[in-house]
Amino acid sequence: MTVSELESDVAGEITIRDFGMLLGTASRLERIAAKEIERECGISHAMFEVLMRVGAADHTCPQTMGRLACDMILTSGGMTRLVDRMVKAGYVSRTPSPTDRRSQLVLLTEAGEHKLAEVKDVYSAALGRHFAGPLSAAQRDALRSALQVLDDKARLELGGLG
Amino acid sequence: MTVSELESDVAGEITIRDFGMLLGTASRLERIAAKEIERECGISHAMFEVLMRVGAADHTCPQTMGRLACDMILTSGGMTRLVDRMVKAGYVSRTPSPTDRRSQLVLLTEAGEHKLAEVKDVYSAALGRHFAGPLSAAQRDALRSALQVLDDKARLELGGLG
DNA sequence: TAAGATTGATTGCTCAATCTTT
DNA sequence: AAAGATTGAGCAATCAATCTTA
Numbered sequence: 001m002t003v004s005e006l007e008s009d010v011a012g013e014i015t016i017r018d019f020g021m022l023l024g025t026a027s028r029l030e031r032i033a034a035k036e037i038e039r040e041c042g043i044s045h046a047m048f049e050v051l052m053r054v055g056a057a058d059h060t061c062p063q064t065m066g067r068l069a070c071d072m073i074l075t076s077g078g079m080t081r082l083v084d085r086m087v088k089a090g091y092v093s094r095t096p097s098p099t100d101r102r103s104q105l106v107l108l109t110e111a112g113e114h115k116l117a118e119v120k121d122v123y124s125a126a127l128g129r130h131f132a133g134p135l136s137a138a139q140r141d142a143l144r145s146a147l148q149v150l151d152d153k154a155r156l157e158l159g160g161l162g
Numbered sequence: 163m164t165v166s167e168l169e170s171d172v173a174g175e176i177t178i179r180d181f182g183m184l185l186g187t188a189s190r191l192e193r194i195a196a197k198e199i200e201r202e203c204g205i206s207h208a209m210f211e212v213l214m215r216v217g218a219a220d221h222t223c224p225q226t227m228g229r230l231a232c233d234m235i236l237t238s239g240g241m242t243r244l245v246d247r248m249v250k251a252g253y254v255s256r257t258p259s260p261t262d263r264r265s266q267l268v269l270l271t272e273a274g275e276h277k278l279a280e281v282k283d284v285y286s287a288a289l290g291r292h293f294a295g296p297l298s299a300a301q302r303d304a305l306r307s308a309l310q311v312l313d314d315k316a317r318l319e320l321g322g323l324g
Numbered sequence: 325t326a327a328g329a330t331t332g333a334t335t336g337c338t339c340a341a342t343c344t345t346t
Numbered sequence: 347a348a349a350g351a352t353t354g355a356g357c358a359a360t361c362a363a364t365c366t367t368a
Contacts, residue, residue: 012283021306023312208336264344
């Protein structure tokens with residue numbers, strides 16, 4: 001084995017370790033936050049993510065099933081069922097898009113708005129404790145900029161899912 | 163609403179956005195890497211993670227089911243089934259610990275060692291393209307240190323899973 | 325022909341209960 | 347009692363096929 005092969009092996013091991021840290025930390029933090037939401041507000045983290053996106057959508061340009069699926073990294077089938085459950089729970093409604101009748105728009109109900117406001121506070125507090133609090137301002141900036149680079153590339157690579 | 167309430171609301175929104183980026187980026191990258199491994203080596207990302215941990219374990223202090231579950235953020239039941247599949251596939255073997263007969267040790271088979279070496283190369287290359295490559299050295303260092311802080315706290319918070 | 329959404333079949337996880345060993 | 351591991355039940359995701367509209 002040559003020196004350069006050895007060096008690249010070491011670099012590879014470090015990269016694998018760093019990436020493992022990214023996945024592991026994200027997974028652990030999601031579990032912590034999701035449990036807190038579930039316990040205090042009785043709603044899954046996935047449903048809350050949908051509420052946030054639907055709630056943030058411009059009234060003149062609402063969210064569609066496909067856009068939600070892409071943003072949330074779910075297959076379209078997965079999103080269909082998630083929204084099914086949310087409709088049944090009374091948080092959102094579905095209605096065919098007037099401009100493209102293949103597409104379904106997802107809208108927040110009154111109950112959905114209330115729930116969103118409630119969960120947002122709990123979620124912000126939880127993230128303050130477990131995510132923002134432990135980091136310095138510089139660390140947060142650095143984290144944000146690194147993730148931005150990676151996410152841009154990853155989105156390009158993935159495109160739509162199914 | 164007072165100024166300080168407004169400020170804390172804005173801070174909360176930013177925190178939620180940043181955290182969303184962490185989860186989303188991690189999820190997208192995992193999907194990309196997992197697909198590449200699956201396609202080129204015919205093994206799931208979860209199985210590869212087990213292979214790495216079992217392969218890295220000291221021969222005098224092998225991995226147990228519980229330690230694997232904790233490191234990989236799976237419930238013990240989930241790990242039992244994952245290792246079941248890996249035993250069936252011939253990558254690892256299970257054997258009761260001689261020092262504590264409640265505990266099961268997980269060991270790499272010959273086939274598991276070969277597979278590990280094979281996947282490691284593919285994985286390193288994929289991560290070079292999608293993870294390490296896009297970042298500057300400074301960004302990688304910053305990312306690592308921020309994640310280290312978060313992970314330490316998260317591990318404390320989580321403890322064992324079930 | 326392709327895009328958006330849904331459905332059926334399957335997979336793999338969590339949760340809770342259980343069994344064995346400490 | 348408590349810890350480590352496994353099992354049964356249930357849930358939510360993926361994949362592939364299908365239906366409708368563009």
